[in-house]
Amino acid sequence: MKKNALMTVLSATAAATMIVGMLAGCGGKTSATKDADGATVIKFGINVANPAKQEPATNAIVEAFNKENKGKYKVQFEAADTESHNKNMKLEASDGTLPQVFWVEGSHVTDFNESGVLLDLKDFLKQNPNVKKALNGSEKAFQDDSGVQYGLPYQSNVQGIFYNKELFDKAGVEYPNDDTTYDEFIQMVDKLKASGVTPLAIGSKNSSFAMWEFNL
Known part of the structure; x- marks a missing residue:
């Protein structure tokens, strides 16, 4: 993206x-x-x-x-x-x-x-x-509800998303590619949801560490 x-x-x-x-x-x-x-x-x-x-x-x-x-x-x-x-x-x-x-x-x-x-x-x-x-x-x-800035991010992680071509085909959604923007990604999610499937899932018990399964 x-x-x-x-x-x-x-x-x-x-x-x-x-x-x-x-x-x-x-x-x-x-x-x-x-x-x-x-x-x-x-x-x-x-x-x-x-x-x-x-x-x-x-x-x-x-x-x-x-x-x-x-x-x-x-x-x-x-x-x-x-x-x-x-x-x-x-x-x-x-x-x-x-x-x-x-x-x-x-x-x-x-x-x-x-x-x-x-x-x-x-x-x-x-x-x-x-x-x-x-x-x-x-x-x-x-930031909390009172506006306190209690911390700052100091790193960004680049994570991958795997996709099921069969579900994309059934929903009539084009496959993502390197030029897909975040807004276009959200549109894909909406179309997949409308087709009756769960658009995104994390297959791990502790989601905060799920990225390490496929991070480089």
Whole structure:
């Protein structure tokens, strides 16, 4: 499908800006420390045990940021596998030791927001319009009913969708291709639904991890 219909990728520059911007008021109950060179240490809680191997893009951004800000800021990963990371973040939220920046599953983030441990990032986005432009509206998924911007996406996943040609043929719907836009995809879904079939399904118990079955 066409790029403008699917996703916006946050640039390395924007991600680095986010790290500095969020430091100002992150985690109201946590405090930053200094390293031996006097740089402010920013802890980044990430859901992989080895960021260099498992999250090379994020690791490269952090390394570039640390190099550019040597002696002023230094990002340090607090790394653990996803299950351990989720447990650690919950424990650290309860005792006030959360990292300044951390990854959290979408299904858990509302609990963190309701407990009052997250920074409202509305002002950050106002002060950094380049970040808001790069997010292209995806930040709205991390807003509550009162308008609090309790988080920001920092990655985009490209996922595949398999389709049943027989069902498409019966519904009289043309097959999707590389030029199919998101709006056209939605029209296909409507036509398939009208033909009496369920247009989309995720064949896994935990939908948040279903993508890993076919992600590259």
